[in-house]
Amino acid sequence: MKQPLDYLQNFKNHAWLIGDDSQEFYQIATELYFQLIELSKKAIPPKIILAEREPVRFLASFIAACAAKCPVFLCNPDWGKNEWEQVFNLVQPDIVWGLETGDWGLGTGNNNLSAISNSIMIPTGGSSGKIKFAIHTWETLTASVQGFIEYFQLNAVNSFCVLPLYHVSGLMQFMRSFITGGKLVITSFKEIESQRIPNINHSDFCISLVPTQLQKLLQKPELTTWLSQFETVLLGGAPAWEELLEKARFHHIRLAPTYGMTETASQIVTLKPDDFLNGKNNSGQILPHAQVTIDNLTGNILIKAKSLALGYYPQLWENPNNFLVDDIGFLDAEGYLHIIGRSSNKIISGGENIYPIEVESAIRKTNLIIDVCVIGIPDKHWGQALTAIYIPKNPNTSILEIETHLKDKLSKFKIPKHWISLPNLPRNAQGKINHPELQKIAEDFLAHSSHNS
Structure with missing residues (x-):
């Protein structure tokens, strides 16, 4: 399997970041990689908290950490004091990137073996007030990308990203473009609402939205027209309501409602846009890298996937091949997944x-x-x-x-x-x-x- 450094070399002279400096990305990633390699010679690879606000620097730092096989914890720079206390107590980092610490912030971590080597920790559970990190690897994230390109029959994925890069929904848009040699646009949703939009051929791009964002875009005719130009509009993060789906269908938005989570490195089930436009309202069919079954007794969804996390930091799951989730649903005769609700709700x-x-x-x-x-x-x-x-x-x-x-x-x-x-x-x-x-x-x-x- 190709490693981060292999892909990075492919981008050395490739203008793949639209609206940002691709060379800056390459230079920062290379420079940080060599610094981490030097640090790792003296001890085990340092644990890194990554909370960079600037997108190019965030992504370059992420690739440097992955290439140097350092445990990296993706963090939201806007977390409050309570969340940051949780995170620092849990992680005890050696290096902090971001949080106004300068380019190279050194922490006071106890560099122990509790961080799983060569791992990528992605935050989840922030809305409940208690932050957890799902333990991923380069291999689990790559498996998610592979399943995506096989399902949609794509060679290169061009992504238009308006979601946070520290969250799995933003990170995986970067991963798809980085691994397949596609193009990447990174902007904020506020920029889109203000109609400050990069001049690109939108029909070559996928965009990912959450339902509340889709609702806001459909309230403005010019942004509705803009959205209808995309080849695929992935919709996830929270359940979409029927009225919203009907409105998107009326405006011929090529919507792809998805089912997935941080633990599965983004979607494992997706409804293809043509199915959506033909009137289907469900989560779609299972991507090739995953298996979904339904527990006969409870109706809960059981997941096996090559993209499945290994556990929640710092604990590995005892049986990572059977991930029983809180969601209740059923598979119809054609293999489409229908979500009924959550057992905890x-x-x-x-x-x-x-x-x-x-x-x-x-x-x-x-x-x-x-x-x-x-x-x-x-x-x-x-x-x-x-x-x-x-x-x-x-x-x-x-x-x-x-x-x-x-x-x-x-x-x-x-x-x-x-x-x-x-x-x-x-x-x-x-x-x-x-x-x-x-x-x-x-x-x-x-x-x-x-x-x-």
Whole structure:
């Protein structure tokens, strides 16, 4: 298998970064690689925290660390004090790149063997308040790229990246372009919203979005037209709602809804754009590097994949070949995966099992709200009381009006008992709800309401 240094040499005189300096990438990566090799001669390879804000420097540092076989921890420079305390206590780094430490920040790590050699640690679980690092390797990330190009029958992948590079969704866009010799555009979503867009042939590029980003783009006709030019618009990070998918289909967006996670190095199931445009609404078929089965008893999804992580730092999984996830779903006769919900999100109210995704979908279809999340709040009578936290399209919309729309769409026990209107919902950069924060908001609101009444 080709290693990072082999690919790096291929890019020596190749202008593959659109809008950025490809030569700068090569020079930084080469310089840092040799510095790391020198450091590694004196001791075992140093543990590196990578929190560079500047994209070219982030990617060059990443490749240097991988080439020198140093354990590297990808980090969000915008984490707060609490998150950084967690990370430094867990990692105890030898080197810190970024965090205003200068080009070459040396930490005070205890350079021990607890970091798995030649590993890439990708953060996950930040929305729950507790950060974990999935342990990947160059081989697991490469397997993900291989599965992607086989599935889409591509030789080179040109990527248009608006997602964070420290997150698996941004990193894998870089990996696909780097390994296949494709082109890469890196910009921010704010730049796109402001219509400061690089002049490229978009039909040669793939772009990855999360549902909230797609929703914002479809609200502006000129950006909708722009998005329709892409060959493939990968959509992941959080479940998409039916109204959003229908709107994308109406505007002939070549959407590819995906199913995957940090632990699988991005998607392992994807719906191809032609299937989407022909009316299919599911997560698609399984990529060649993965196997997906359904647990007969629980309905939970079981994953085997060449791209599967080895564990959560610093522990390796005892049985890494069978990864049972929280998601519940089924495979239809044609091998398409349908996600029903998450077992941990299941709400039991009055003895009835309720999956929030079904209730949220029905509420969205009323066209009276902008965003919604359904959760269960502890309740003496019901066990859990179904609670909808939502952003109304019109502040004057009454709860009774929403409930009236739902009466013939949902069973009575699936209609929320509490409704809380907010100006916005706490979501992270990938569009995922911060459930602990939302739970606290709802419980505080309901306690205050009951106190006042």
